[in-house]
Structures are given as C-alpha cells and as structure tokens.
Amino acid sequence: MNASSSPPAVELAGITKRFPGVVANHDIHLTVNKGTVHALVGENGAGKSTLMKILYGMQKPDEGTIAVDGEQVTYSSPADAIARGIGMVHQHFMLADNLTVLENVVLGSEKLYGIGGKARRKIAEISERYHLNVRPDALVEDLGVADRQRVEILKVLYRGARTLILDEPTAVLVPQEVDALFDNLRELKAEGLSVIFISHKLGEVLSVADEITVIRRGTTVGTAVPAETTPRQLAELMVGSELPTPETAESTVTDRPVLTVEGLRLDAEGGRPLLDDISFTIHAGEVLGLAGVEGNGQTELIDALIGLKHADSGTIALEGDEITDWGTRKRRESGIGYIPEDRHRHGLLLESPLWENRILGHVTEKPNARGVLIDIKAAQADTRRIVEEYDVRTPGIDVTAASLSGGNQQKLIVGREMSHHPRFLIAAHPTRGVDVGAQAQIWDQIREARREGLAVLLISADLDELIGLSDTLRVIYRGKLVADADPATITPEELGSAMTGASAGHLEHEEEGGDSVPAARKPQPEDES
Numbered sequence: 001m002n003a004s005s006s007p008p009a010v011e012l013a014g015i016t017k018r019f020p021g022v023v024a025n026h027d028i029h030l031t032v033n034k035g036t037v038h039a040l041v042g043e044n045g046a047g048k049s050t051l052m053k054i055l056y057g058m059q060k061p062d063e064g065t066i067a068v069d070g071e072q073v074t075y076s077s078p079a080d081a082i083a084r085g086i087g088m089v090h091q092h093f094m095l096a097d098n099l100t101v102l103e104n105v106v107l108g109s110e111k112l113y114g115i116g117g118k119a120r121r122k123i124a125e126i127s128e129r130y131h132l133n134v135r136p137d138a139l140v141e142d143l144g145v146a147d148r149q150r151v152e153i154l155k156v157l158y159r160g161a162r163t164l165i166l167d168e169p170t171a172v173l174v175p176q177e178v179d180a181l182f183d184n185l186r187e188l189k190a191e192g193l194s195v196i197f198i199s200h201k202l203g204e205v206l207s208v209a210d211e212i213t214v215i216r217r218g219t220t221v222g223t224a225v226p227a228e229t230t231p232r233q234l235a236e237l238m239v240g241s242e243l244p245t246p247e248t249a250e251s252t253v254t255d256r257p258v259l260t261v262e263g264l265r266l267d268a269e270g271g272r273p274l275l276d277d278i279s280f281t282i283h284a285g286e287v288l289g290l291a292g293v294e295g296n297g298q299t300e301l302i303d304a305l306i307g308l309k310h311a312d313s314g315t316i317a318l319e320g321d322e323i324t325d326w327g328t329r330k331r332r333e334s335g336i337g338y339i340p341e342d343r344h345r346h347g348l349l350l351e352s353p354l355w356e357n358r359i360l361g362h363v364t365e366k367p368n369a370r371g372v373l374i375d376i377k378a379a380q381a382d383t384r385r386i387v388e389e390y391d392v393r394t395p396g397i398d399v400t401a402a403s404l405s406g407g408n409q410q411k412l413i414v415g416r417e418m419s420h421h422p423r424f425l426i427a428a429h430p431t432r433g434v435d436v437g438a439q440a441q442i443w444d445q446i447r448e449a450r451r452e453g454l455a456v457l458l459i460s461a462d463l464d465e466l467i468g469l470s471d472t473l474r475v476i477y478r479g480k481l482v483a484d485a486d487p488a489t490i491t492p493e494e495l496g497s498a499m500t501g502a503s504a505g506h507l508e509h510e511e512e513g514g515d516s517v518p519a520a521r522k523p524q525p526e527d528e529s
Contacts (some may be wrong), residue, residue, distance in 0.1 A: 087156025
C-alpha cells in the first residue's frame with residue numbers, strides 16, 4: 001500500500017504533560033508515516049523521553065490525542081501499546097544477563113509461540129528477514145552491545161511491533177556497528193515498518209532519517225527534511241545556537257608524569273586475562289584517549305585505577321607515589337577524580353537530593369566535612385555554587401537527582417569532580433546521552449582543567465570526541481593496548497577499524513615527503529618550567 005494514501009503509523013496531536021513544578025510537554029504535534037524512519041531530536045530535558053513514554057503507554061497525557069493507524073487510542077499500560085503494534089527499545093537495555101537470547105525474547109510473551117521449537121523458528125525467521133544475525137542459544141552476558149541491541153529490536157518485533165521507538169540507539173556503538181544498525185533500519189522500513197529514532201547525533205540523524213521533528217523546551221519547534229538541512233541548521237533549531245566541536249587547538253602537554261601504569265594485569269577465572277600487560281603514562285596537561293569497543297577491558301581498567309579491583313600484577317603510581325595497594329577513599333583524597341561510565345549505577349543516588357549527591361565520593365573532604373563530621377550547610381552552599389557555575393538546570397538543590405534530565409545529572413557529576421581540583425581525572429563517556437548544549441559545556445570544563453595541568457584518561461564511544469579532545473590516542477582490544485594513533489591525522493573510520501582488531505601497532509600516515517611515520521601524539525610544546 002502506498003504510505004502517502006494510508007493513514008500515518010502514529011499521530012500525536014496537542015500532547016501536554018505536566019509534573020509538579022514543570023511542564024514536560026506542551027502542545028506537541030508529531031506525525032510518523034508508515035515505512036519511514038522519523039527522527040526526534042532535542043536537548044536533554046526537551047521532553048523527548050516523556051513524549052515517547054506517553055506513546056508507549058508508560059504515562060498518560062494531560063491533554064491531546066494519540067492515533068495509531070488512523071484510529072484514536074487511549075492506553076492504560078505498555079501492554080495496550082504493544083497490542084497496538086508499538087515497541088520500544090530503551091537506551092538502557094532491559095535484558096537479563098544470565099538468560100539466553102531465546103529466553104529473553106520469549107520472557108513475558110510465552111503465550112505467543114510457547115518456549116520451544118515454535119518460538120525458536122519465529123526468532124530465526126525474524127532474524128533472517130531483517131538481517132539481525134541473532135543466535136538464540138547465546139548467553140546475553142557474552143554478547144557485545146551491538147548484539148544486545150539487535151536482541152532488543154528482535155524482542156519487540158517478536159511481539160508484533162509495527163512501529164519501533166529507538167531511544168539513543170547509537171550511543172554505545174562504533175561507526176561500523178552504527179552502519180550495520182542503519183542497514184537493519186532500512187530493512188525494517190522496506191517491510192513497511194516505521195521507526196521513531198531519538199538521537200542527539202545530528203550527522204547520524206541526517207543520514208538515516210526520512211523526516212525530522214525538533215523539540216525545544218517541551219514543544220515542537222519545527223520539522224526538517226534531511227536532504228534540505230545541514231547539521232548547523234538542525235543544531236540551531238534544537239538549541240538556538242551553533243553546533244559545538246570538541247577540537248582543542250593548542251597543546252598543553254608537559255613532561256611531568258602524573259599517572260604511570262606499568263605491566264598492569266588482571267586475571268579472569270579461566271580464559272584470557274581481563275587486562276594484559278597494560279602500560280602507559282599520562283602527563284600534566286595531557287588527555288590520553290582510550291578507544292575500544294565496549295567489553296574489551298575499559299571497565300576493568302577504570303576499576304583498577306579507582307581501587308575497586310586489585311590488579312594481580314603491575315604498578316600504578318600517582319606523581320611518584322605508588323598507589324597500587326591503596327583503597328578507593330585514599331586514592332580519591334589524593335586527587336583522583338572520576339566521571340563514571342554509568343551515571344545511574346555509579347555516579348548518583350537517584351532518590352536523594354542534589355546536595356547529598358554533591359557529597360558522594362568526597363565524604364571526608366572539604367567543604368563536605370569538618371573533621372569527622374559532615375558539614376551539611378557547607379555542602380548545600382557548595383551545591384548551589386556548582387548548580388550556578390555548571391549550569392545545572394534545576395528548581396533547587398533539594399529535588400532528587402532522578403528529577404533532572406540526563407544532561408543536567410551529568411553536569412552535576414562533572415561539577416562535583418572538578419570542585420576537588422583533581423590531579424588525575426578518569427572521564428568515562430563524559431557526554432554520553434547529553435545534548436549538544438551540555439556537551440559543549442562539559443568539553444569546555446575538560447579543556448579548562450587540562451590547561452591548568454590536569455591529567456585526563458578519556459574513555460568514550462564518541463570517536464569525534466576522542467579524536468577532538470585527546471593529545472594521545474591508544475586502542476584497547478581484548479584487554480591489551482594494541483595500537484596508538486595521532487589524533488591530528490586519524491579518521492573515525494580508521495580508529496573504528498583498529499577498535500575491532502583489524503589493525504595493530506602504530507596507525508601510520510603519509511607525510512608529504514612520502515615517508516611513513518609512526519603516529520604518536522600531537523606535537524608537544526617545549527617544557528617551560
């Protein structure tokens with residue numbers, strides 16, 4: 001059937017949703033045609049997630065109507081939305097690690113095709129039809145992020161979804177995986193399915209979407225057709241300003257080592273080690289970027305550096321002091337800052353007020369403590385300063401961390417860590433899931449701290465961010481540092497290739513004279529001290 005002559009897959013009209021003290025959505029209009037990829041873009045806190053929760057039956061709108069296939073609907077739960085053919089793949093995956101792919105897919109929908117051969121055949125059929133390459137008997141905990149995401153997509157298709165909502169689906173993928181995902185989306189589209197694609201990455205949106213709706217401050221401010229739109233125009237619609245870039249023009253690298261790691265090894269129970277002979281040095285004023293597909297040892301390295309895991313061999317030194325056997329608190333008090341990769345699990349107490357979250361990880365330090373006692377008034381005053389300085393959008397410091405948008409939660413964490421003037425900062429995915437406005441502010445904070453002599457370990461899935469902010473680039477693959485690269489010359493595609501194990505050693509580039517030179521790091525200034 002011609003999509004233009006049939007009713008839209010989904011039509012939202014006049015959607016308004018209020019929460020105490022805030023209007024999340026106001027008079028939103030969104031039309032998604034059948035057989036299209038429709039992108040929904042906007043800042044953190046712009047109201048995208050609330051809108052999708054309304055479409056998926058997780059929340060009820062205060063005003064407005066929802067129509068699916070031309071028929072007006074009201075939902076009392078997500079089960080009603082699923083019955084209408086709406087499926088949602090959440091940004092934080094909802095799979096059980098200790099179950100197989102097949103068990104995860106049929107869980108809660110056993111009545112559809114049972115739990116045996118019929119279910120297996122259905123999974124194989126969907127997997128083949130949309131080129132998802134899903135293995136029913138694989139344990140989910142053994143899968144990488146891209147495979148997990150395909151399982152999530154298959155799970156909603158298994159339940160009969162005709163319209164898929166994908167929330168920030170590329171946040172954890174390398175370029176090659178993003179390309180594969182977009183191929184999957186084109187397969188879905190070719191079969192007449194519709195996809196609502198929520199993203200901050202404007203280049204991706206322009207490459208995959210058929211239509212784009214922009215939300216700003218809770219309301220729809222415009223629609224765009226990718227063929228007639230540039231990333232800059234889209235950014236201006238989204239935040240009213242130009243797209244930021246992570247470029248760092250001048251080098252601030254000194255020859256003073258701040259963090260020195262030698263021969264670090266972390267064994268696993270059976271199988272190859274989680275970390276294998278990791279050695280590197282980060283100098284004052286240097287950002288060392290670590291590139292790698294998730295699950296290749298980055299998390300274990302962070303845990304070893306912050307003191308959550310103790311290495312089986314090797315040493316860690318902070319400005320000459322060996323800290324290998326120190327506990328986490330002593331490392332924190334000695335100047336190690338930490339922006340965790342999962343802000344919900346490791347960075348915040350979601351149900352606690354902002355001022356309590358300001359104390360987290362720094363319980364014994366000023367201004368949070370006076371002697372052995374917590375100084376609540378000083379912590380509260382300092383939280384107000386962080387909110388002001390780091391542009392954390394919040395009605396006050398007594399609201400819970402859960403009530404803030406993702407970007408504002410992240411700015412609070414960055415503000416907290418920077419406030420203790422760390423000597424060494426672990427920044428794991430510092431701008432994951434935050435909009436271009438918050439992204440620019442966080443990049444500025446890292447650049448400013450770098451100018452002041454901070455040593456930074458930057459771990460990110462955003463390759464433009466890694467290349468733009470780093471002075472030195474290393475690639476981690478299966479627990480080993482396998483390649484290093486020059487941020488000044490490498491492309492995201494070359495870096496993505498190295499991350500998947502396709503190349504090792506120095507990633508080389510040709511000088512104009514034709515000689516191949518090893519790519520090490522951006523030129524360093526003469527030491528001025």
